[in-house]
Structures are given as structure tokens and as C-alpha cells.
Amino acid sequence: MKDILISPFRTVNISHRVYYFRAKGDDLFGCCSRTGIVTLLDADFNIKKVYDCSEVIKKEKGSVEVFNLHYFEDAFCIGSDDEFRIYDLSGKILCSVSEKVEGAYSSPYGNVTWVVKYVDNEHKKICLIIDNVEVDTIILEDELFKSAVEFSSLPEPNKVCMMFLAGQDGMMTYFLTNDNGKIICEQKDNLEDIAGISFSDDNSKFLSVSAYDLDRIIRYSYPDMEILNEYELDEEQMEEEECQLGYGSFFIDNKYAVAEIGENLYYILNTDNMEIEGRLIVEGHEPKPIPYYWPTLKDDEGNTTDLSYFHKTKNYLISPFKAAPTDKEDNSLVVLRISDIKEQIKKIL
Secondary structure (H helix, E strand, O other), X not given: OEEEEEOOOEEEEOOOOOOEEEEEOOOEEEEEOOOOEEEEEOOOOOEEEEEEOHHHOOOOOOOXXXXXXXXXXXXXXXXXXXXXXXXXXXXXXXEEEOOOEEEEEEOOOOOEEEEEEEEEOOEEEEEEEEOOEEEEEXXXXXXXXXXXXXXEEXXXXXXXXXXXXXXXXXXXXXXXXXXXXXXXXXXXXXHOOEEEEEEOOOOOEEEEEEOOOOOEEEEEEOOOOOEEEEEEOOHHHHHOOOOOEEEEEXXXXXXXXXXXXXXXXXXXXXXXXXXXXXXXEEOOOOOXXXXXXXXXXXXXXXXXXXXXXXXXXXXXXXXXXXXXXXXXXXXXEEEEEHHHHHHHHHHHO
16 A cells, blocks of 8 residues: 655644634634634634633533634634624624524525524524524424534535434434525435535535444435445454544545544545555654554554544645644644645555
8 A cells, every 4th residue: 555645734733622623715714622712823824813712601511512613704603502602803792692502504605604503402493594684494303312413515505414413323414405595404314324525526426434333435426415336344454453434534636535544544545446545644643553642542552643633625634633642632733735635646646
């Protein structure tokens, strides 16, 4: 297997744990800790400002549950179980509601936001907000009971994918449509065992990971959403190496994708034949024995890296990591240019 060695484009030290990472295209980036400390970075990954938004947390052992950047407005939102706030980029509070917001998605195609509010353990309210005005709401039954909410972009500017996640209890996938200010909600029964959606550059297909066994990466056609082919871990990997797939597998063009196989180990997947063709190695974050990056795990065997996960934007892959193995939490970012990865793939594969 060949190695695709990539030098980082940027490395950024953050003053707090990077629990949430969000991007507004490639123009603005945001990190948030569970305790409500927010750092915003400009397009060159320079730190613009650090905000203390911890007052949004009301309970002694509470934490931030929602953090997002607004695409249309110069604002970000942050919420706990008890309060949801919107701040402008100077740190001024624009809006505050004493409600539990479980998810928020800002569309890159205009001033449109989708918000999911907690009703009770078995119901959620889906809100469509256009030009800062709530124009429609629907109530959905949460059949999974107290499930978490995640959004994924879809190619259509008036649509978004919403997932209810309940760990081993299952998941449910919905496509939400903004139909001239009215919500149309479609449950996708054929996408109930997947984790996340990542589209190819031409939007004709997407990848997802089997959410239950974490043993398959599936390539679907779009928009008909038929299974085209899949990559599956073999029995030897599953049993002897106790290997699983990570939740994040994503296209970097129309053919190649990055897949996490094992503990924070990343590979290049050829999605035409669904075969692994190389390892993605980041300089300074090379695979090493587990105790190197996690000194307390002295008896653990196998290799790992300190790259927790990758967040993909149009031009970058961004991963949180610990600045030193003795650090308890991720507190830095490494930035890779996708163009550098593509160039190395052309040279080596």
C-alpha cells in the first residue's frame, strides 16, 4: 500500500478544547468548547476573536449542545439545554430564548435557517426561518426517544438532510424542503442505517458509513439513492484487529475519498471499485503505537494518530488534535489543502 504524505498548510493553537468545529464556506471558521468558549478564525486561519459564552449554560454540570455559524448573517449561535443565543461577530447578543434547541442549520443559499426545538422526549418542533422570521413549523414524533439531531447539506438549495440519532437504538433520516415558505418533510426509510452523507464534486453520488456495525462504506447514486457498490471490512480485520470504520468518509473529488479505518487512521478509497489504494499520512501526525499519543494506554496494541476527525470544506480538510500527548483534550487544529492531496494522488496512485 502506498503512502500519500501531506504537509500541513496551517497549524493553529487554540486556547480551549475544540469540541465543535464549524465553517462558513472557507471565509470564516469557528471552534467551541463544551463550556461555551468560542474562537473565530478568518479565511487565513488567523484567530479573530475569543468569546466567553459560558453564561448560556445554566446548570452546574450543563454543557453546550448546539454551535453553528450563520452563512448569511455575520453571526453565530450557541445553545445549552436551557437557553439558545445568537451573537454578532462583535460579541453582542442579538437574540436569546429560554428554550432547548437541539439543532440548527444555516443554508449557504440565502437567509434561510432550519431549527429543531425540543418539545418533549417523544416530539421535536422543526422550524423554518427565512429572513430572520419563523415562517412555518411542524411537529415530528421522535420515535427513537430523546434522539440527537444532525444536519447534512444536499445539492438542492431548498433542501437539507436531517438525521435523528440514538446510538444503538437506531437512527432516522429525513429530507426537509423549503417549498415557498412551507415545510415538506420526507422520511427516507432506505437511509435508516447510515451515518452522515458526503457528496462527490458533481453531486451525482454520495458516501455513507453503516451506522450499526461500522463495517461498510456505501456509495449511493443521487438523486435516486440506489446502492452502487460498497467497501466492507473483512472478517480478519473485524475479529483479529478489532477494527471498525470511523463515521467520517467523504469524497475529495468524483473518484477518491478519505476513509477512517481503525483508530484515527486514514486511507484513500477509490470509489470506482471501492478499494483502498493508499494511506493518508499527515506530516507531524504520522501513525505511531497507541501509547505514544495516549500515554495512559500503556498496554494497548496497534497504531493510531492524534487526528480526531476531519471536517471538510471546499478547499480544506481540518482536524482537531492534542498539542502534546500529555494534554487531556484536543486544543489545536491542523489544516490540509485538498489540492495538495489531489496532486499527491496523481503522482503516486
